[in-house]
Amino acid sequence: DAKTTQPNSMESNEEEPVHLPCNHSTISGTDYIHWYRQLPSQGPEYVIHGLTSNVNNRMASLAIAEDRKSSTLILHRATLRDAAVYYCILLNYGGSQGNLIFGKGTKLSVKP
Amino acid sequence: DGGITQSPKYLFRKEGQNVTLSCEQNLNHDAMYWYRQDPGQGLRLIYYSQIVNDFQKGDIAEGYSVSREKKESFPLTVTSAQKNPTAFYLCASSVSDRGGEKLFFGSGTQLSVL
Numbered sequence: 001d002a003k004t005t006q007p008n009s010m011e012s013n014e015e016e017p018v019h020l021p022c023n024h025s026t027i028s029g030t031d032y033i034h035w036y037r038q039l040p041s042q043g044p045e046y047v048i049h050g051l052t053s054n055v056n057n058r059m060a061s062l063a064i065a066e067d068r069k070s071s072t073l074i075l076h077r078a079t080l081r082d083a084a085v086y087y088c089i090l091l092n093y094g095g096s097q098g099n100l101i102f103g104k105g106t107k108l109s110v111k112p
Numbered sequence: 113d114g115g116i117t118q119s120p121k122y123l124f125r126k127e128g129q130n131v132t133l134s135c136e137q138n139l140n141h142d143a144m145y146w147y148r149q150d151p152g153q154g155l156r157l158i159y160y161s162q163i164v165n166d167f168q169k170g171d172i173a174e175g176y177s178v179s180r181e182k183k184e185s186f187p188l189t190v191t192s193a194q195k196n197p198t199a200f201y202l203c204a205s206s207v208s209d210r211g212g213e214k215l216f217f218g219s220g221t222q223l224s225v226l
Contacts, residue, residue: 032213034214034215036215036217041200041220041222042219042220043116043118043202043203043204043217043218043219043220044155044202044215044217045217046214046215046216049214087154091213091214091215092213100145100157101154102147102154102155102156103154104152104153104154105154
């Protein structure tokens with residue numbers, strides 16, 4: 001099953017950019033790279049996703065390596081509300097997500 | 113508002129008791145999922161359903177059961193066979209759109225053993 005690797009934790013200062021890395025060396029051609037984040041005692045929420053090209057939305061940017069074996073979630077200006085666990089996962093378009101794997105993610109701490 | 117509703121938010125189970133966690137969605141999604149999360153850990157798949165009246169076991173289905181009689185409902189029963197049920201339980205649904213599948217999660221149910 002396709003799987004991702006992320007650092008266990010990262011720290012950032014408020015108002016500074018944050019780059020959260022993710023490795024997915026076994027990604028297949030039909031896997032989309034998704035990022036979700038989870039605040040304490042809540043369910044994960046969607047952040048951003050992409051296939052090959054870099055993507056931007058109001059929450060974040062996603063930079064995807066040319067070989068698609070790694071990606072980086074970019075929070076342009078971290079706020080205290082961005083402190084959460086960030087999950088990088090691979091979703092296969094149109095297929096069953098029964099083999100979807102959520103690792104431990106990266107716990108982001110934001111210092112004022 | 114459209115979304116996924118899980119209830120109750122907190123649930124306590126006595127030894128030997130079966131308990132049922134509710135999950136309802138009004139997003140008109142075909143696929144629904146149940147995950148278990150232990151402290152400091154990722155999410156592990158218990159069961160999933162891609163369509164009404166059909167469901168499949170995930171990685172840790174032992175001691176759990178589900179039903180999918182209606183599109184909008186996917187209740188999870190934690191049976192007495194599940195010896196370590198204390199965990200945070202998350203329900204999700206997914207939809208395929210341009211750009212792939214997207215997951216939507218409920219706010220979770222914290223189950224504890226008395």
